[in-house]
Amino acid sequence: MTIVQQVITVGVVVLGTMLTRFLPFFIFPANKPTSAYIQYLGKVLPAAVIGMLVIYCFKDVRFLSGHHGLPEILGVSVVAGLHLWKRNMLLSIAAGTIFYMALVQFVF
Numbered sequence: 425m426t427i428v429q430q431v432i433t434v435g436v437v438v439l440g441t442m443l444t445r446f447l448p449f450f451i452f453p454a455n456k457p458t459s460a461y462i463q464y465l466g467k468v469l470p471a472a473v474i475g476m477l478v479i480y481c482f483k484d485v486r487f488l489s490g491h492h493g494l495p496e497i498l499g500v501s502v503v504a505g506l507h508l509w510k511r512n513m514l515l516s517i518a519a520g521t522i523f524y525m526a527l528v529q530f531v532f
Contacts (some may be wrong), residue, residue: 478500499523499524502519
């Protein structure tokens with residue numbers, strides 16, 4: 425890449441980042457009430473995204489062959505158990521990921 429192309433690339437990335445950061449404040453100003461539809465999306469989308477991620481994570485697991493999905497099931501159990509116990513999402517996800525990776529690398 426030439427210097428001009430690099431500057432243009434950095435400029436486009438900065439513009440895209442600024443647009444995604446500031447656009448919600450222009451679309452939904454603080455002095456106007458948020459529409460019921462947007463509030464509804466705010467309530468249902470987090471659970472829908474988590475459900476989609478769980479389906480994506482288990483899509484290639486073969487429960488009838490190999491290790492029968494045991495590392496995945498144990499990893500999800502650690503995430504769920506820690507979250508129910510500590511109510512800390514970051515801790516739950518990090519510990520579950522580390523536990524799953526350790527299982528895959530060293531046990532299975």
